[in-house]
Amino acid sequence: MIDKLLTITKEAGNIVKEGFQTDYKVEYKTNISNLVTEIDKKSEKAIIEFIRKEFPGHGILAEESGAANENAEYQWVIDPLDGTTNFAHGFPIFGVSIGIQKNGKTVCGAVYHVMNDIMYSAEQGSGAYKNGKKIHVNENDSLEKSLLVTGFPYDIADNPHNALTIFTNMVKASRGMRRLGSASIDFCCVAEGIFDGFWEVNLQPWDICAGKFIVEEAGGKVTDFIGTPSSIFAPQILCSNGKIHNAMIEIISKSTEE
Numbered sequence: 001m002i003d004k005l006l007t008i009t010k011e012a013g014n015i016v017k018e019g020f021q022t023d024y025k026v027e028y029k030t031n032i033s034n035l036v037t038e039i040d041k042k043s044e045k046a047i048i049e050f051i052r053k054e055f056p057g058h059g060i061l062a063e064e065s066g067a068a069n070e071n072a073e074y075q076w077v078i079d080p081l082d083g084t085t086n087f088a089h090g091f092p093i094f095g096v097s098i099g100i101q102k103n104g105k106t107v108c109g110a111v112y113h114v115m116n117d118i119m120y121s122a123e124q125g126s127g128a129y130k131n132g133k134k135i136h137v138n139e140n141d142s143l144e145k146s147l148l149v150t151g152f153p154y155d156i157a158d159n160p161h162n163a164l165t166i167f168t169n170m171v172k173a174s175r176g177m178r179r180l181g182s183a184s185i186d187f188c189c190v191a192e193g194i195f196d197g198f199w200e201v202n203l204q205p206w207d208i209c210a211g212k213f214i215v216e217e218a219g220g221k222v223t224d225f226i227g228t229p230s231s232i233f234a235p236q237i238l239c240s241n242g243k244i245h246n247a248m249i250e251i252i253s254k255s256t257e258e
Contacts, residue, residue, distance in 0.1 A: 002108050002123045005098060008050040010119065012043040012096045013112040016081055020115070021090055034154045035084045040064055043080035043096060051076055063206045075101045077232065079206035082111075083182030092116075097184035099209030099232070106232070109210030111184045120188040120214050128191050128218035137220040137241035138193035143251075146196035146244055149178045149186045153202035161201040161225070161236060166255040170199075173251050187211025190239055191218035197240035197248050199225070205232040212239070221245050225252045 019039035026037050044064045051058055059072035063079050076098060081087060083094030092115035099109040111120040120135075122128040128135050140146060148170055153160055171177050178195070180186055183203055189195045191214045209232045212222045221242040224230045227249050230237060240248060 001100065002110075002121065004050075004054055005100060005108055005110050006119060006121060008047055009096050009098050009110040009112045011050070012047050012080055012098075013114045015039070015043045015046055016087070016094070016096060016114050020087065020092070026088055030154055033085070035088050036064060037081070037084060037088060039087070040081040040084055044078060047076075047078050047080060047096075047098065061205060063204065073103060075104075077101060077106075077206050077209035079184060079204075079210075082184045082207060083180075086181045091181070093180050093185060094182050095185050097206065097210045099213055101209070101232075106209055106213040109213040111188050111210050111214065113185055113188070120191065122214045122217035124217075126217070128214045130188075130192055135192040135218050137191060137215070137218050138196060139243065140196050140241060141243040143173050143196075143244045143247040144175065146174045147176045147178065147194070148174045149180060149189060149195045149198045151179060151181065151183055151186065151200045151203075153200070155202070162256050163201050166199070166252050169251050169255045170248070173247075183207040184211040187215050187239060190220055190241065191215045193241070196244055197238070199236075199238045199248065199252070201236050203237055208232045208234075208237060212237070215239050223249075225249065225256075 024038045044062050059069035059075040061067045061077045079097040082097045087094045096112045099106050108123040186198045190198050222239045224234050225236040
């Protein structure tokens with residue numbers, strides 16, 4: 001199944017690449033910051049058509065078209081263009097993210113970093129890979145020496161889960177902070193040891209599924225903000241190399257008390 005997954009993830013990525021910086025239609029979802037383009041929809045359509053042809057009994061949970069065949073043993077969790085705002089502004093950091101779950105547990109995942117032609121992938125028990133080469137989280141055990149990455153929800157003005165306070169305190173506690181604008185790529189950069197940790201609130205299952213799995217297969221740790229193992233439906237995601245995880249939880253805990 002992993003070979004089929006990689007095939008369609010790359011095909012969808014090529015659709016996205018061909019649409020980049022062309023004349024396409026843009027629509028708004030929940031607010032002016034929450035965009036969807038016709039390229040998102042075109043990519044998703046290709047993925048769904050592929051699944052229905054190759055795996056007609058499988059279920060689908062997709063960002064733009066929702067759920068189908070929800071009680072199926074296998075479920076494909078699809079973000080056809082993760083980083084739509086970047087895409088729409090001509091900033092070349094965005095990807096295609098697809099995870100496959102069996103009875104509610106992720107068993108393989110792929111994230112294609114489109115403009116860099118990088119395919120991250122993982123299969124249950126086999127480790128995580130970047131363009132076919134095995135990757136691992138890094139060994140850094142010091143938060144103050146860490147490079148972290150985060151993202152902000154579309155309702156950041158409401159400061160959900162004290163997101164802005166946590167951000168401020170993480171900046172003060174770490175070596176540096178980055179904000180790429182694509183959660184799936186954030187996860188993968190932790191998986192390959194570029195970033196030491198990542199956190200975000202109010203992500204959706206399609207933002208989380210593949211990237212979370214790739215981090216875990218690379219030896220990293222993914223929980224909620226108090227350290228409890230989290231699902232793809234969790235409102236809080238904390239991801240790290242494992243060695244700075246408790247230190248990040250401590251910063252988050254203090255931030256919620258302020």
